[in-house]
Amino acid sequence: MTGRLLPSGERAVLVEADSLEELLELHRRLWVDDRAPGLLDAVAGARTLLLVADSAAALAGVRSAVQEALRAGSGTGSTTVPAQGGSAPAARVPDVAITVRYDGPDLAEVAELTGLSSHEVVAAHTSSLWRVGFSGFAPGFAYLVGGDPRLGVPRRPTPRTRVPAGAVGLAGEFSGIYPRSSPGGWQLIGHTEQVLWDLDRDPPALLRPGLRVQFVDADAVDADPVDVDGAT
CATH class of the missing domain: 3.30.1360.40 (Gyrase A; domain 2)
Known part of the structure; x- marks a missing residue:
C-alpha cells in the first residue's frame, strides 16, 4: 500500500x-x-x-x-471492500441495514443498461455488502462502494431539478441515498424511509466512512418480516 x-x-x-x-x-x-x-x-x-x-x-x-x-x-493485497459483487461472506455482517422500496423511476432503464431484469437489478443491489467510502455533496450523503460490478451505470444525461429525500440511486461504481430533496443526476431505483441526516442524533449521519451497509428489499420484508432496523 x-x-x-x-x-x-x-x-x-x-x-x-x-x-x-x-x-x-x-x-x-x-x-x-x-x-x-x-x-x-x-x-x-x-x-x-x-x-x-x-x-x-x-x-x-x-x-x-x-x-x-x-x-x-504493503504487499498484502488485502482490502475490506469486496472485489466482486454477490453475497457477502457469512462472517461479515452489516453495521446498517437500509430497507428500500424498489419503485424508482429509473429501475427499468437501469435494467436495460445492465442487461438484467428489474428483479435481477434488485437482487444484485441487495445481495452485496456495501461499504461507505466517503461522504460529500450534501450532509449525510454517502458514496457506497463494493457492490455488484454489473450495476455500474452512467449518470443521467440530464440531471433532475428535484430528487426527493430518501431516493436510492446508482452512478458509476457507487450507490447512494439522497438525505434531503435536491437536484441530482443519479439513476433512481427506489426509496427508503430511513433518515440519513438528523441533527438530534449523535452522530447526525447514519452512514459514515467505513461502515458496512446492506440494502433490504421492502417487498421481501413484507412477505417475511425480519428485524432490519438501523445502525450500531
Missing part, C-alpha cells in the same frame, strides 16, 4: 492514495479499528484522507502512524 503525505496546516496531513480501496484500508487501520494516538479527526475522500491531530505537537506521531500503516499494508 502506497501513499503520498502532504502538509496541511500546523495540525494536519493529507494522504493521497492510489485507489479508493487502499484509502479505505488506511482509514480502517488509523480510525475505525484502532484510533491512532493524537488523531482528532479523519476525513475520507475518493482518493485522499485528511488526518487532523489534536495538537501541533501530536502531528509527528500521526505522520509516523500513517507511515507504519502504509508499510503494514
Whole structure:
C-alpha cells in the first residue's frame, strides 16, 4: 500500500492514495479499528484522507502512524471492500441495514443498461455488502462502494431539478441515498424511509466512512418480516 503525505496546516496531513480501496484500508487501520494516538479527526475522500491531530505537537506521531500503516499494508493485497459483487461472506455482517422500496423511476432503464431484469437489478443491489467510502455533496450523503460490478451505470444525461429525500440511486461504481430533496443526476431505483441526516442524533449521519451497509428489499420484508432496523 502506497501513499503520498502532504502538509496541511500546523495540525494536519493529507494522504493521497492510489485507489479508493487502499484509502479505505488506511482509514480502517488509523480510525475505525484502532484510533491512532493524537488523531482528532479523519476525513475520507475518493482518493485522499485528511488526518487532523489534536495538537501541533501530536502531528509527528500521526505522520509516523500513517507511515507504519502504509508499510503494514504493503504487499498484502488485502482490502475490506469486496472485489466482486454477490453475497457477502457469512462472517461479515452489516453495521446498517437500509430497507428500500424498489419503485424508482429509473429501475427499468437501469435494467436495460445492465442487461438484467428489474428483479435481477434488485437482487444484485441487495445481495452485496456495501461499504461507505466517503461522504460529500450534501450532509449525510454517502458514496457506497463494493457492490455488484454489473450495476455500474452512467449518470443521467440530464440531471433532475428535484430528487426527493430518501431516493436510492446508482452512478458509476457507487450507490447512494439522497438525505434531503435536491437536484441530482443519479439513476433512481427506489426509496427508503430511513433518515440519513438528523441533527438530534449523535452522530447526525447514519452512514459514515467505513461502515458496512446492506440494502433490504421492502417487498421481501413484507412477505417475511425480519428485524432490519438501523445502525450500531
